[in-house]
Amino acid sequence: MxxxxxxxxxxxxxxxxEFNFNENLNYLMRSxxxxxxxxxxxxxxxxISVGQEDSIIEISxxxxxxxxxRFLRDSAPASKLTRAAVxxxxxxxxxxxxxxxxxxxxxENDSLLKGAIVSFYGLRIMxxxxxxxxLCWGIIGQQINLTFAYTLKRRLVEKFGRCVEFEGExxxxxxxxxxxASLNVEDLVGLRMTVKKCEYLIDVAKLMVEGKLTKELLLxxxxxxxxxxxxxxxxxxxxxxxxxxxxxxxRFPNAFPIDDVGLHNAIKQVLGMDTKPTKKEILxxxxxxxxxxxxxxxxxxxFLY
DNA sequence: TGCCAGGTAAACA
DNA sequence: TGTTTACATGGC
Numbered sequence: 001m002x003x004x005x006x007x008x009x010x011x012x013x014x015x016x017x018e019f020n021f022n023e024n025l026n027y028l029m030r031s032x033x034x035x036x037x038x039x040x041x042x043x044x045x046x047x048i049s050v051g052q053e054d055s056i057i058e059i060s061x062x063x064x065x066x067x068x069x070r071f072l073r074d075s076a077p078a079s080k081l082t083r084a085a086v087x088x089x090x091x092x093x094x095x096x097x098x099x100x101x102x103x104x105x106x107x108e109n110d111s112l113l114k115g116a117i118v119s120f121y122g123l124r125i126m127x128x129x130x131x132x133x134x135l136c137w138g139i140i141g142q143q144i145n146l147t148f149a150y151t152l153k154r155r156l157v158e159k160f161g162r163c164v165e166f167e168g169e170x171x172x173x174x175x176x177x178x179x180x181a182s183l184n185v186e187d188l189v190g191l192r193m194t195v196k197k198c199e200y201l202i203d204v205a206k207l208m209v210e211g212k213l214t215k216e217l218l219l220x221x222x223x224x225x226x227x228x229x230x231x232x233x234x235x236x237x238x239x240x241x242x243x244x245x246x247x248x249x250x251r252f253p254n255a256f257p258i259d260d261v262g263l264h265n266a267i268k269q270v271l272g273m274d275t276k277p278t279k280k281e282i283l284x285x286x287x288x289x290x291x292x293x294x295x296x297x298x299x300x301x302x303f304l305y
Numbered sequence: 306t307g308c309c310a311g312g313t314a315a316a317c318a
Numbered sequence: 319t320g321t322t323t324a325c326a327t328g329g330c
Binding site for chain 2: 138139142143144145146148149196200235236237238240241257259260261262263265301304
Binding site for chain 1: 324325326327328329330
């Protein structure tokens with residue numbers, strides 16, 4: 001349950017003890033060409049669209065380590081509905097609902113993770129609360145390096161998303177499924193991703209426009225396996241993308257993108273191996289992660305950037 | 306320069 | 319069920 005205080009122009013999200021804003025900022029700052037938010041002086045700036053209302057928010061921390069959200073730009077205060085939606089968005093984005101104590105309890109006895117939880121204490125899985133954005137990011141990121149993935153995302157957003165200007169800075173709102181569903185492959189190939197990926201993005205957008213793919217459907221009864229099955233049945237979404245989305249958007253802590261090459265490289269680095277681990281070796285190493293595979297993966301990724 | 310990149314579908318054994 | 323290959327482009 002979201003724990004927050006609404007002061008109209010300013011919202012406070014009360015954070016758990018196992019939360020370190022700077023660790024999360026470090027993750028958010030890993031790319032200099034990220035287009036979905038701006039970070040300046042240890043504060044996050046981002047445009048969020050709720051219904052017809054676009055808000056530009058600033059996220060910082062107070063003396064008690066809580067998150068403070070301020071609404072910039074607007075002359076009139078944001079509506080009550082928007083304030084609640086923004087509070088929910090940020091709550092989800094930082095995964096503040098999660099109790100990390102069991103994860104830390106498990107990880108301190110795990111050879112791979114015990115260093116990670118000391119180095120990155122208070123880090124949470126920074127999410128992608130918007131399902132369409134999460135799916136696009138997953139599909140775009142398949143089989144290309146991360147820097148190029150950020151370039152492709154930026155091209156997609158700048159061509160089909162919406163821009164909100166404020167004090168000389170551009171804030172981008174990710175395209176909605178309806179912005180992409182009516183496109184043809186020819187409209188997307190100019191971004192320089194594979195024809196297949198263009199098809200996948202359009203197909204996913206269509207599914208969402210038709211209401212056949214929603215967060216509610218994937219959350220189901222909280223059953224991870226059913227969500228995974230639904231996602232994998234969609235062309236262009238394999239085990240990696242499905243688990244990636246279940247991890248970053250649906251917030252299943254047991255989602256496990258085991259095919260992730262970044263995870264492989266992180267394990268190789270932490271253990272000082274000469275070659276990347278095999279799937280079998282990873283499964284052995286992950287034996288005790290049950291229920292926390294997503295957090296284990298996310299913490300290990302941090303060694304790479 | 307050549308290998309690799311936060312994989313997947315489709316073809317084939 | 320398991321293995322191989324094309325995909326497209328760019329980063330380093």
